Amino acid sequence: MSIINDINTMLTDILGPFGGVILVGFIGLIMILVTLPVLLKKQVDPLDKLKALNRAHTAKASGNGERLRAPTSKDKLEKYANFLEPQDAVAYSAARLTLLQAGYKSKNAVRTFHFSQFALGIFGLIFGGLYALLKTQTGEVSQQSMMMTLLIPGFIGYMLPKYWVTRRVAARKEAIEYGFPDSLDMMLVCVEAGQSMDQSILRVARELKSGFPDLASEFELVSQEMKAGKGKEAVLRDMAERCGVQDISSFTTVLIQSQQFGTSIADALRVYAAEMRDKRVMRAEEAANKLPTKMTLATMMLTVPPLLLILIGPSIYGITQTMGGGN
Template identity: 30%
Template sequence: MGLDFSNLLSQQAMIAILTMVAIAGTLFSLVVPLLEGDKLKSRMKSVALEREQMRARERARLADDKANARVSLRNKPKKNMQRIVDRLNLKNLLSDNETKLRLIRAGYRGVRPLYTYLFARLLMPVILFLFALFYTFVVLQLDQPAMVKVFIACLAAFIGFYAPDLYLKNKIQKRQLSINRAWPDALDLMLICVESGMSIEVAFRRVSDEIGIQSIPLAEELTLTNAELSYLGDRRMAYENLANRTGLEGVKNVSLALIQAERYGTPISTALRVMADENRMQRMQAAEKKAAALPPKLTVPMIVFFLPVLLAVIIGPAIIQALATF
C-alpha cells in the first residue's frame, strides 16, 4: 500500500507541474505581446535618432574640414626658407616625385615638409662641418695635422648631407610597421562592417575610429581614403592612393581586390574575406619565421657571454683544488 501511495503522489506531482507549465506558457504568450508594444514605431524612432546623430557628426566634420582648410593655408613654408630653396633650385637638384612620395609615406603632407627637407639637406652639412672643425681644433686639440682635422670635418659634413634622408627612412619604417601590425585587425573589422550591411565608405570611417587606438597612422590613411571615396570622381584612384601612401604589399593587394570587386560587380565582402584570411596567414608565417630565426641569432650571444661563465662555474672548482693540491 505504501508503494501505491508513493506512486500516486508522484503522479499528482507530475500533473501539477505540467499544469503550472501550461498556465505559465499561456500567460507568457498572452502578456508578452502586450508588453512589447509597437516594434515598428520603436525601430523607426531609433533610426531617426541615429540619423540625427549622423547629421550632427557630419556637421562637426564639415566644421573641422573648414578649420583644417584654414590651417592648411598656414602650412606654407617660411618665406626665407622658400626663397633660399627656390633660388638655389634645390627642388630640381635634390628632389623628384619619389621624394614627395617618401614624405607622404612618412606622414608629412603639403608643401612645407618638402621645403623643410630640402633646406635641412642644405643646412645640416654646413652645421656639422663647422661643429666638427670647432670640436677638433678647439675642444679636443688633436695632435694631428690640419688636413686630418679638415678631413674629419668633411666626413661630418658628408654624414650631415644624408642625415635628413636617414631620418626620413627611419620615419617611414616606423610608420609602415605600425600600419602593418594593425592592418589584419582592420581588415577583420572592415569585413564585419560590410557583412552587417554598411557601405564601404561607412566601413572605412567606422574602422578608422576603432583602429586609432592601435595605430594612428592607419586611422589617418583610412580617413583620407574615405574622403577620397566621397570626393574623387573615380573610386579606383582612392584605392590606388591608399596603396601608394602606405607602400605596403598587403595594403596594395587589398586595394587591387577592392578595385576588381567594384569593376566586375563581385561582392566586396567576399574579396575582404579572402584578403583577411590571406593577411592572417601572412602574419602567422611572419611570426613563425621570426621564431625559426631566433636560435641562430642566440648562438653568438650564448657563445660569447654564457659559455665562458658556464665553463668557469664547472671547471673553476677543479682548477682551485688542483692549485691547492700542487
C-alpha cells in the same frame, strides 16, 4: 712680405700650427653663408608681380579692412625652390613618394627636407670648426686629423634627415602592416551590417585612430577623397602607393577587381581577411623561429669560454706547475 710673415706668426701663436688653414676655412664659410642666398634667390616673374598687384587692388577695393598676410617661412623657402627641390621630375616624384611613405604629406615637404639637410650640414661644419680650434689650443694636431674633424660633423648633419626619414618609413610600414588585419575584420563587420564601403572605411578610421594612427589617417584620407568626388580606383591606388605595403596593394587590387566584375565585396573581404590573419600568424612564427639562430652567437660567447675554463683550466695549471718544477 714681412707683414705676411708677421700675420702668419701671429695666427700660429693664437690658433696653432694650422691657424692659416682655420682662418681661410672660416672666411670661406662666411662667404658661402652670405653670398649663397643671393645667388640662389629665385627671380620674380613679372606675371607674378602683376597677379600680386591685382590681388592687392582687389583686397583694397573690397573694403573689408583685412591686411595681407605676411610671408611665412614656407614662402621664404619658396624663393630658393630651384636649389632646394630637384629639377628633374622623376627625382622630385621619388623624393615626394618617400616623404609621403614617411607620413609627411605637406606640399612643401621635399623643400623642407632638403633645407634641413643643408642647414644641419652647415651647423655641423661650424661645430667641427670650433672643435678643431679647441684641439689646436690643447696640442698639436695633424692635417689629416684636422680635415676629419671639420668634415665628419658636416657629413653627419647632412645625412641625419635622410636617416630619420628612412627609419620613419620603416616604422610606419611596420605599424600599418601590423594593424591591417584588424582593420579588415572591422571593415567586414561593417559591410555585413549593411554599411557602404565608404561608410565602412570612415568607421574603421575612427575606431583605429587610438591604436593605429598611421593606418587610420590613410583611411580618413581615402574617405575624404571619395567624398570630394575622386574615382574610387584612383583613390585606392594612391593609398597603396602612399603606404608602400604589399598587403595594402593586394587589398586595393581585390577591391578594384570586385568592383569591376560586380562580385560581392563582403565575400572578397572575408577571404582576404582570413588570408591576412594567417599571414600575421606566419610572421609571428617566422620571428619565433629566427630567435634561436640569433641567440646562438650570444649563447656561445657566454657559455663556451667558462666551460673551457672549468674543463681545461686545471690541466693547464698542472702542466705549467710541472714544467716550472722541472726547470
